[in-house]
Each structure stands twice: as C-alpha cells, then as structure tokens.
Amino acid sequence: MSGSNALRGLRAAVVGGSIGGCAATLALHRAGCRDTTVYERTTGALADRGVGVAVHTARYAELEAAGYLDASMPCVQLAERHWYVRDERAPLGRMLGSNAFPFRTYNWGPLWRELRARVPEGVHFRSGTPVLSVAESGAGAAVHTEDGSEPYDVVIGADGYRSVVRATVCPAVEPRYAGYLAWRGAYPESRLPDSESWPEHSCAYVVFSGGHVVIYRIPGADGDVRVNWVLYTSAPVGPGIRRDDPSSVPPRALDGSARTLLYELVKTRLPPFWATLITLTRAEELFVQPMYDFMATPGVRGGLALLGDAATVARPHTGAGAVKALQDASLLETALRGADGDLSGALGRYDAARSAAGSSMVGLGRQLGRALVEATPEWGALSSSELDAWWHRADAAGVFGGRQLKK
Numbered sequence: 001m002s003g004s005n006a007l008r009g010l011r012a013a014v015v016g017g018s019i020g021g022c023a024a025t026l027a028l029h030r031a032g033c034r035d036t037t038v039y040e041r042t043t044g045a046l047a048d049r050g051v052g053v054a055v056h057t058a059r060y061a062e063l064e065a066a067g068y069l070d071a072s073m074p075c076v077q078l079a080e081r082h083w084y085v086r087d088e089r090a091p092l093g094r095m096l097g098s099n100a101f102p103f104r105t106y107n108w109g110p111l112w113r114e115l116r117a118r119v120p121e122g123v124h125f126r127s128g129t130p131v132l133s134v135a136e137s138g139a140g141a142a143v144h145t146e147d148g149s150e151p152y153d154v155v156i157g158a159d160g161y162r163s164v165v166r167a168t169v170c171p172a173v174e175p176r177y178a179g180y181l182a183w184r185g186a187y188p189e190s191r192l193p194d195s196e197s198w199p200e201h202s203c204a205y206v207v208f209s210g211g212h213v214v215i216y217r218i219p220g221a222d223g224d225v226r227v228n229w230v231l232y233t234s235a236p237v238g239p240g241i242r243r244d245d246p247s248s249v250p251p252r253a254l255d256g257s258a259r260t261l262l263y264e265l266v267k268t269r270l271p272p273f274w275a276t277l278i279t280l281t282r283a284e285e286l287f288v289q290p291m292y293d294f295m296a297t298p299g300v301r302g303g304l305a306l307l308g309d310a311a312t313v314a315r316p317h318t319g320a321g322a323v324k325a326l327q328d329a330s331l332l333e334t335a336l337r338g339a340d341g342d343l344s345g346a347l348g349r350y351d352a353a354r355s356a357a358g359s360s361m362v363g364l365g366r367q368l369g370r371a372l373v374e375a376t377p378e379w380g381a382l383s384s385s386e387l388d389a390w391w392h393r394a395d396a397a398g399v400f401g402g403r404q405l406k407k
Contacts (some may be wrong), residue, residue, distance in 0.1 A: 012153065015155065027329040028154075083205045129147070131164050166296050178291035183233070186226050296310070298351060307354070312354075
C-alpha cells in the first residue's frame with residue numbers, strides 16, 4: 001500500500017481530542033484510514049479555553065502548506081518584540097531594545113474549534129469517554145474504557161502530559177518540576193485603559209530579577225481582541241499551589257492569598273502600565289501552571305505511538321507548544337503515507353523524526369528558563385546590543401518558535 005491507500009482497511013484510535021488529537025485524526029484520514037475513533041474524556045468544554053497560542057510565521061507557512069493551519073483561522077499578526085524594565089519615570093518602563101517578532105497569535109479555544117470542524121464526519125468522536133488504559137494486543141493495541149475493550153491496528157496517544165498511552169509506551173518517564181511557575185491570564189482588551197500606549201503589533205517582554213512576563217494580543221471568541229499574558233517567576237506564590245503535580249491550578253482552586261502575592265509582586269517589579277494590566281485580570285481569569293518538562297523515548301511501542309504533549313513537553317518559553325503538536329501530526333501523516341504495508345516501520349520513522357524535534361525544544365526550554373528566570377542578568381545594565389547578544393546566546397540553536405519542519 002502507498003499514498004492515500006496506506007491505511008485503508010485498518011482500524012485506528014486517537015486518545016485525546018484537543019488540538020493534537022484533532023490534528024492526529026486528520027493525519028490518519030489523509031494517509032488513508034477510514035475507520036478512526038477519537039476518545040476525549042471531557043464533554044464539550046474544550047472550546048472554552050481562552051489562552052493564547054503563538055505560531056512563528058515561518059512555521060505557519062509550513063503547516064499551512066501541510067494542511068493543518070490556514071488563513072481562515074482568526075489570528076493577530078505580531079511584528080516586533082519590545083523589551084522593558086522597570087523605570088519609575090516611564091509608565092511602560094525603559095525599553096531595553098526591540099527586535100523582529102514574526103508570530104501569528106491564536107486563541108486556543110477557537111483554534112481547537114476550527115481543527116475540530118475539519119475532522120471528517122465519518123470519524124467516531126466519543127466525547128465524555130475517558131480511556132482507563134491501553135495495551136499491546138496481537139499486531140495492534142487495545143483501548144480500555146468503562147464500556148469495555150476495543151481492538152485497533154494503531155492507537156495514537158494525543159492525551160497530553162497525563163497520557164495514559166505514555167504509561168504503556170514509556171512508563172519510566174515522569175514530568176520533572178523545573179522549580180518555578182507561570183501565572184496566566186487573558187481578558188478583553190476593552191478593559192485596559194490607555195491601550196494605545198502599547199503598540200498594536202508588539203509582543204512585550206517585561207523583565208525583572210528572577211522572572212519576566214510575556215504579553216501579547218490574541219483574537220477573542222466573538223471577533224474582539226483579548227490581552228494575553230504569561231508571567232514566570234521563581235518567587236513563592238503562597239498556599240494552595242502544589243509543586244509535585246504538573247497539573248495547572250484552575251481559577252476556582254486558587255487561594256486568595258496567592259493572588260495577593262502575585263499582585264504585590266507585579267506592583268513592585270513591573271512598570272506601572274504592565275502591573276495594572278496584570279491586576280485587571282479577574283480571579284476567574286487567572287490560573288497557575290507549574291513548569292515541567294520531559295521527553296518520552298521511545299515514543300512508539302508496537303501499534304502505539306505518542307504525539308504532542310503526550311510525547312514531549314517543553315517549557316512554553318520556546319514559543320512552540322501548539323506548533324510541536326501540529327508538526328508531529330504532519331510527520332505522522334508523511335510516515336504513514338509511505339508505509340507500503342509496513343506499519344511498524346512507518347511508526348518507527350515517525351518516532352525518529354518527532355524525537356529530533358522534541359529533543360531540541362526541551363533543550364531550548366531549559367536554556368531559556370535559566371536565562372529568563374533562574375539566572376537572570378542585571379537587566380538595567382544591558383545596552384540594546386548587549387541584549388541582542390544575550391538573546392542569541394540563549395537561543396544558540398536558533399530554534400525559538402519551533403524547528404523547521406523536515407519530512
């Protein structure tokens with residue numbers, strides 16, 4: 001078998017129905033699979049996620065050509081990145097420097113909704129069906145749910161960092177806490193006073209000793225524009241936040257004292273404009289994400305294969321989280337199209353390709369974490385040229401925003 005007939009006649013399952021899961025389903029369909037079931041544990045809440053996703057323009061072009069992104073998906077085009085440090089004389093702070101920042105930003109919920117709409121009608125999308133476990137079974141694999149067990153020829157684990165598929169494929173891998181946290185928030189730009197002070201197509205990196213905040217605009221779910229920010233800090237954030245669990249802490253679970261500590265931090269470390277931007281975020285719009293990373297090697301076992309965050313989690317400093325999942329799907333499609341009857345060989349080629357990209361992203365995330373949080377320079381002493389040199393050292397491999405997609 002070859003081309004679009006590579007998987008015809010085979011049964012496939014995708015565990016996880018978010019961005020990576022929808023992309024994996026498209027990859028299977030384009031490779032020829034006409035019998036696919038998607039297992040998603042939640043029941044319709046995915047589109048409600050409103051955080052930002054950034055895609056480097058060069059990676060967008062590759063993914064558009066591969067058929068995983070397109071111009072109809074709402075986005076905000078960024079052009080520049082401005083670096084600011086606190087200066088009492090300027091509301092936005094003192095600008096340390098600026099550089100090109102060719103990124104398209106998306107809202108996670110609408111982006112997922114667009115990808116979900118592209119899943120072919122013939123796919124069985126089983127929402128509200130948690131997968132309890134998976135296991136190798138004969139020449140394929142079996143998926144176990146509360147309803148029983150189903151056999152498949154191939155099962156793709158796109159079920160995120162808590163992947164039950166990874167527990168079978170690579171059981172020794174566990175997420176490793178990086179030692180610091182990220183606060184996240186997003187809200188309508190209309191809430192922000194004097195928003196014209198912040199250049200429309202600019203991403204702001206506001207830096208301080210022991211951390212920084214990244215701020216950019218994203219499209220809203222209803223055609224509006226939203227402020228999206230991520231603040232990384234090694235400072236303690238108070239009770240109610242576990243650091244032995246990579247799960248994000250949702251707004252409803254946050255202790256009020258933790259929010260108070262956040263607000264105190266930004267008021268003393270950030271310039272007034274950016275501090276106000278953070279504190280305008282309402283309690284129900286805040287959540288905390290402990291920083292973890294890992295890479296599953298191998299990411300394939302028999303008829304089981306890992307994709308996206310189930311396979312690799314890099315710290316979000318890389319600017320390539322969603323890109324990596326979509327690239328994995330594209331690599332999977334390419335490998336399966338060339339299966340020629342050898343599914344095992346195709347999955348092996350896929351794993352080799354996605355492992356190379358994943359390893360570079362994990363390495364970059366750790367390197368940027370050290371540079372931007374764990375061992376920050378004396379920001380106020382850096383000239384514009386020194387800032388540029390510092391960034392080039394931090395991203396020595398030149399893969400910020402994701403590696404070039406190679407098939």
